[in-house]
Amino acid sequence: MMPGIDGFGIIKEIRSNPATATIPVILLSARAGEEARSEGMEAGADDYLVKPFTARELMARIGAHIKMHKLRSQLMKEEHELRLVAEKAESKYRMILDSISEGFIFVGRDWRINYINDQAAFIAGFQSRDLIGKTMWGAFPELKHTVFGRAYRKAIESGEVQRVEDFYAPINRWLHANIYSTPEGLSIFIQDVSEQRRQQEQLLTTEKLAATGRLAATIAHEINNPLEAVLNLLYLARISRSASPESIHQYLLTAEQELTRVSQIARHTLGFYRDTSVPLDIELSRILEEVLSVYRSRLAAARIEVVKKFDPVPLIHALRGELNQVFSNLISNAIDAMREGGRLVVQLSALEHDRRNGIEVIIEDNGCGIDSIHRKKLFEPFFTTKVSVGTGLGLWVVKQFIENHGGTVSVWSSVDSLDHGTRFTIFLPSDTMIATKQHLM
Ligand SMILES: Nc1ncnc2c1ncn2[C@@H]1O[C@H](COP(=O)(O)OP(=O)(O)O)[C@@H](O)[C@H]1O
Ligand SMILES: [Mg+2]
Numbered sequence: 421m422m423p424g425i426d427g428f429g430i431i432k433e434i435r436s437n438p439a440t441a442t443i444p445v446i447l448l449s450a451r452a453g454e455e456a457r458s459e460g461m462e463a464g465a466d467d468y469l470v471k472p473f474t475a476r477e478l479m480a481r482i483g484a485h486i487k488m489h490k491l492r493s494q495l496m497k498e499e500h501e502l503r504l505v506a507e508k509a510e511s512k513y514r515m516i517l518d519s520i521s522e523g524f525i526f527v528g529r530d531w532r533i534n535y536i537n538d539q540a541a542f543i544a545g546f547q548s549r550d551l552i553g554k555t556m557w558g559a560f561p562e563l564k565h566t567v568f569g570r571a572y573r574k575a576i577e578s579g580e581v582q583r584v585e586d587f588y589a590p591i592n593r594w595l596h597a598n599i600y601s602t603p604e605g606l607s608i609f610i611q612d613v614s615e616q617r618r619q620q621e622q623l624l625t626t627e628k629l630a631a632t633g634r635l636a637a638t639i640a641h642e643i644n645n646p647l648e649a650v651l652n653l654l655y656l657a658r659i660s661r662s663a664s665p666e667s668i669h670q671y672l673l674t675a676e677q678e679l680t681r682v683s684q685i686a687r688h689t690l691g692f693y694r695d696t697s698v699p700l701d702i703e704l705s706r707i708l709e710e711v712l713s714v715y716r717s718r719l720a721a722a723r724i725e726v727v728k729k730f731d732p733v734p735l736i737h738a739l740r741g742e743l744n745q746v747f748s749n750l751i752s753n754a755i756d757a758m759r760e761g762g763r764l765v766v767q768l769s770a771l772e773h774d775r776r777n778g779i780e781v782i783i784e785d786n787g788c789g790i791d792s793i794h795r796k797k798l799f800e801p802f803f804t805t806k807v808s809v810g811t812g813l814g815l816w817v818v819k820q821f822i823e824n825h826g827g828t829v830s831v832w833s834s835v836d837s838l839d840h841g842t843r844f845t846i847f848l849p850s851d852t853m854i855a856t857k858q859h860l861m
Contacts, residue, residue, distance in 0.1 A: 431464045442493065444485040446478075523610035529576065531555040534605070543612050545591055562590045568597055575599040575606055585613065623801060624820060627813040631745055634752075635714065642685055642717050646678035653678070685713065699854050701735040702743065704779060708766055711747045715755065723761035724754075731769040733779045737852050742821040749814035750783040750844050756806065757787025757842060776849045778827070784843040789835035798831060818844075825852040 425433075427447055434440045447465040449456065460468045467481055514535075517524045523540025527533055533551050541548035544560065551559050556572065563569040566589075571582040582599040594617040600607045653675040657668050712719070712726060719726060754764050767782040790798065797803040799819045804810030822829045826849050833842040 427460075428463045435464045442489070444489050446481055446485065448473075448478075523608075523612075525608040525610065526605060527556055527572070527608065528605040531557060533559060540608075540610050543591070543593070543595070543610060560590070568595070571597065571599055572606060572608070575601045620820070623813070624817065627811070627817050628745070630811060630813075631748065631817075635748065638714060638718065639685060642714065643682050645717060646681045649678045650675045650682075697739070697741075699737050699739050699852075702738050702740055703735055704733060704743070704768055704781065704848075705730045707740065707743050708747055708768065708781070711744060711751055712766070714748070715751055718752075718755055719764070722755055722758060724758050725763045727763060727765045729765065729767040729769075733768055733770045734850060736779055736848055736850065737854070738825055738848065739821075739854060742824065746818045746821050746846070747781075747783070749818050753814060754783060754785035754787060754842070757785050757789075759787075762786045762841075771847065773828075773847045773849075776851070778847055778849040781846040781848070782843060783846075784841065786841035789840040789842055790831070790833040791835055795831065795833060799829075822846055822848070825849075825854055827852070 427449065431445055431447070434443060434445060444466040445464065446467040446469055447460040447463075448469050448471065449460065450471045452470045457468045457470075466485055469478065469481060517535070517537045520537070521539065523543050524535075524537045525533060525540050526535040532553060532555050536548045536551050538548055541551055544551070546559075557564060557569075563572075567584050567586040568588065571584045574580070575582045579601045581601070583597070584599075585594065585596040587593075588595045593612050594614045596611045596613045598609045600609075653671045657663075657671040657675075660668065708728075708730070712728075751764070751766075758764070763786050765782065765784040767780075767784070769780050771778060771780040773780070794803075794805065799815050800812075801816040802812040803815075804812030819829055828847045830845050831842065832845070834840050
């Protein structure tokens with residue numbers, strides 16, 4: 421018996437002092453029975469021993485508790501150290517994520533924003549502390565029906581990386597997002613690419629104007645030949661007073677044929693310039709014919725044989741002006757590559773590519789070919805080997821326009837002296853998804 425305090429009181433004192441709180445306590449009591457035992461354990465004892473007991477029994481219990489206590493403190497120490505390491509790592513990651521120039525968002529599988537760095541919050545026009553804890557759909561209600569919202573859902577459902585770039589109307593910016601799916605949720609990296617887009621658009625507009633200029637020159641040249649022929653024929657018909665009505669008839673007939681050709685060119689070029697900002701159901705073979713007819717005399721002058729292999733293919737929903745420019749650029753490059761004459765193959769076939777149905781267009785020449793060191797740069801803006809005459813924008817435009825239709829363009833080329841030439845292969849999916857044209861100021 422202790423004066424002024426009983427066993428329960430002592431346990432309470434030991435447990436309430438942080439310095440002694442973890443010391444194991446064995447309660448020694450004369451009260452036997454399950455009830456007394458659980459009362460003691462509830463009070464905070466680690467063990468309960470009923471008198472009488474042998475010294476050996478007591479020592480064995482004390483030994484066991486000391487061992488357990490040591491083990492527990494060792495474990496706690498290790499856990500504490502691990503937690504420190506983890507906290508340090510986390511704060512390091514946070515520091516990295518805060519310092520990168522890209523926006524970063526981590527969203528849990530319940531769509532809650534677990535983390536968003538200042539850049540991502542800034543792009544969205546918020547403070548990061550106002551967004552953490554909200555769901556993506558609650559924080560950005562407009563997101564649901566955008567390319568981005570769909571990509572987030574697809575990433576969660578499929579577990580595949582999604583990369584999307586589109587105009588995000590709520591904040592009037594072009595955004596690029598890389599979305600990675602993890603078992604815990606989504607890691608989203610966001611970049612504001614409005615400035616790059618604006619520059620690209622300016623470059624495209626400039627190149628469109630330049631292409632129009634080049635085409636106008638080609639057409640003037642194209643029309644000039646038949647018009648000169650008509651003038652000569654009319655002159656002949658007028659001055660040959662003694663000529664027979666049959667030969668005059670023949671002059672006029674030839675003149676008529678030449679004028680038909682002029683009017684054909686005029687009609688085709690009108691096709692080039694018809695409203696080009698609205699996607700229409702287009703017959704690709706017609707576009708190819710039109711482009712070839714515009715280049716007819718350049719092809720003939722360069723002694724280039726044209727081989728057309730057009731399979732029947734379905735109509736394609738596309739921007740006519742853009743496709744015209746794509747094929748014009750490719751054909752004009754092919755003509756430039758066949759200075760000594762050659763063969764131009766234009767092929768059109770229905771095809772499945774990457775499990776998507778679509779149309780494949782091949783434009784192949786047996787011209788000089790492209791050096792392997794140049795091949796990597798082909799689609800970069802301003803890459804040209806045509807000193808003082810090339811702009812280096814042709815193939816860049818081709819890539820922009822084809823990708824705008826959800827398609828792909830690839831190139832094969834050889835400079836082998838026996839088998840040289842270049843083949844451009846374009847794939848346009850049947851379900852072209854033409855990015856809506858958004859213009860930034
Ligand atoms: N069919 C081709 N055969 C050989 N070289 C080509 C062909 N098409 C493109 N090239 C090469 O790619 C370069 C870039 O082409 P492009 O972007 O159309 O610009 P440009 O025609 O103004 O030079 C050309 O300068 C040329 O070196
Ligand atoms: Mg070119």
